[in-house]
Amino acid sequence: MGWFTRLKKKNDAAVSTEGMTQASASVLETKVDHSTLNGASVHGNQGIFLIYNYLQQDFEAKGYDDALVSPDEGYKNDNIRLIRYDLEILIHQVKTYHDSLMKDMEFHIQSRGRAGLVDLVDELKIKQTDLHAHMEKVHEFERSLQSDSGLCERAILAYKRGFMKGMASITQAHLLSKRF
Structure with a gap:
């Protein structure tokens, strides 16, 4: 995955959380952060x-x-x-x-x-x-x-x-x- 693709995915995630409540946005961010662990516990x-x-x-x-x-x-x-x-x-x-x-x-x-x-x-x-x-x-x-x-x-x-x-x-x- 190239740098531009990663940057685009982060921007897409940021745009999609604008309409959410604060709590649901933080849950989404937590899941995004955990998904970058590449199989770690x-x-x-x-x-x-x-x-x-x-x-x-x-x-x-x-x-x-x-x-x-x-x-x-x-x-x-x-x-x-x-x-x-x-x-x-x-x-x-x-x-x-x-x-x-x-x-x-x-x-x-x-x-x-x-x-x-x-x-x-x-x-x-x-x-x-x-x-x-x-x-x-x-x-x-x-x-x-x-x-x-x-x-x-x-x-x-x-x-x-x-x-x-x-x-x-x-x-x-x-x-x-x-x-x-």
Whole structure:
């Protein structure tokens, strides 16, 4: 690919993102950046790393802020259910992505094997092994979500802790600071 072709592709990508929102444009830019890795391991906004990024959010701060908005037990329980549902949706998205990637990988392994590209096939098989490991971790996340254990439960506990801190903060500010 020549320099002018690369420059044209970058300009085309920039023009096509003008009408998008800021968030969708940054997602597109991230995907464009990752696609230039030429087969290197992609970490960040794909596959299992989406789940890790979600679970690393500051759920304690979210719980705290939610308690300041509405210190109601029903509101807390609804938000906990939303965290679980969001994680469930994310797990399904990642499973679909991994299944599609596995099919593509199997096709390339077969077709490149027929073409006699032995080293490339070996490299693809290593990637396939990594993908199998990621798929098993996603199944672990799914099981831990269903059984309320593991890293998924960590997010819920952090949210609950933050919510309790927010409720305690309201009490501190409104009642305990008053003199009798």
